[in-house]
Amino acid sequence: MEKNQIKQIIINGRFVGIVGWEDAFRKITSAHQDTNDEEIKKALLAEISAKNYIPSSALNDYGDALLREFKIEHGLPVAEAPLAGLRIAVLGMRCARCDELERNVRDLLAEMQIAADLRHITDAKEIGRYGVMGSPALVINNKVVSVGEIPPKSKIRQFIIDAYPTPDDK
The missing domain is CATH 3.40.30.10 (Glutaredoxin)
Structure with a gap:
């Protein structure tokens, strides 16, 4: 991965930059095939939190957003991320x-x-x-x-x- 590569995802209606998304995506994809959403969410949070600060009060929101992005990258159906503002x-x-x-x-x-x-x-x-x-x-x-x-x-x-x-x- 490029050192400064940042993926922007929507968390609580706002864009948040995530460092290391591509590496985490590849790792979770290969290690968690045929795994349920909760396990994938936990694995994504563990991987992403190694390079990004995630407030403990926002863990669930980050988990939901990371899982949504994971599903999008795999071409799976997901609910649209809620927007705040314009x-x-x-x-x-x-x-x-x-x-x-x-x-x-x-x-x-x-x-x-x-x-x-x-x-x-x-x-x-x-x-x-x-x-x-x-x-x-x-x-x-x-x-x-x-x-x-x-x-x-x-x-x-x-x-x-x-x-x-x-x-x-x-």
Whole structure:
């Protein structure tokens, strides 16, 4: 594994960086075939906690999130991770158009004074999970809203307004 490789997973509605995910995934996959979810969860927690701090009060939440990610990597059905707040992802390989879309989204969020988790996903495997074939792509709260273009700022603004949770939704 690359020294600084970090996998982001959703725990309690927030992205958390996990160091050593790929090594743990490979080890648990080979050692725990035909094992139940609880055993896999315990093994994942043991492996991941060796390189990551996991608060004792959050062990169950981490275990659930790690098991969900493990199942996703194996192509097994899982419930979608619950989201908290506004989540925006720009999908693309860091080309000029992808970077421009990210800048436009960041500028609009600042202008609208909206806090959001904004990520630029460049990993082909993660991009593939969204099922998009073009780039850049814009994903808001796990919904693909634009592919293969840089939407006008007015359209991006409307996407954000449509997805932004109102106080009644919280």
